[in-house]
Structure formats: structure tokens, C-alpha cells
Amino acid sequence: MTPGLLNLSEGCAFRTRCTRADTACVVEPEAREMIPGRTIRCFHPELDLIA
Ligand code: SF4
Numbered sequence: 387m388t389p390g391l392l393n394l395s396e397g398c399a400f401r402t403r404c405t406r407a408d409t410a411c412v413v414e415p416e417a418r419e420m421i422p423g424r425t426i427r428c429f430h431p432e433l434d435l436i437a
Pocket residue numbers: 398399400401402404405406407408410411415427428429430431
């Protein structure tokens with residue numbers, strides 16, 4: 387279930403629904419360029435889905 391936009395928790399917006407969420411995800415991740423031209427905001431990305 388998606389959270390209401392008026393009641394988002396702190397940290398990553400996917401934290402309450404993500405199977406990879408951990409204590410790092412309580413803060414909003416910075417944007418990182420994982421491969422040229424592809425930027426993500428995730429502490430634990432599934433790299434095979436990015437390529
Ligand atoms: S693993 Fe990535 S998508 Fe999942 S809660 Fe953490 S930062 Fe968000």
C-alpha cells in the first residue's frame with residue numbers, strides 16, 4: 387500500500403515497503419551515478435536491474 391503524500395515518513399519514501407530496507411534507510415539517500423547517465427537514490431540497489 388502506498389503511503390499518503392501528506393503523511394510521508396522520514397528517510398527513503400519506499401522504506402515501509404522495501405524488502406531491502408535497513409537502518410541506513412531512515413535518512414534520505416543521496417543521488418548517486420551508478421553507471422554513466424543513470425542516477426539512483428538507494429542505499430542497497432539491485433544492480434542487475436539497473437544495467
Ligand atoms: S533499500 Fe533503497 S529503496 Fe529500499 S528503503 Fe533503502 S534506500 Fe529505499
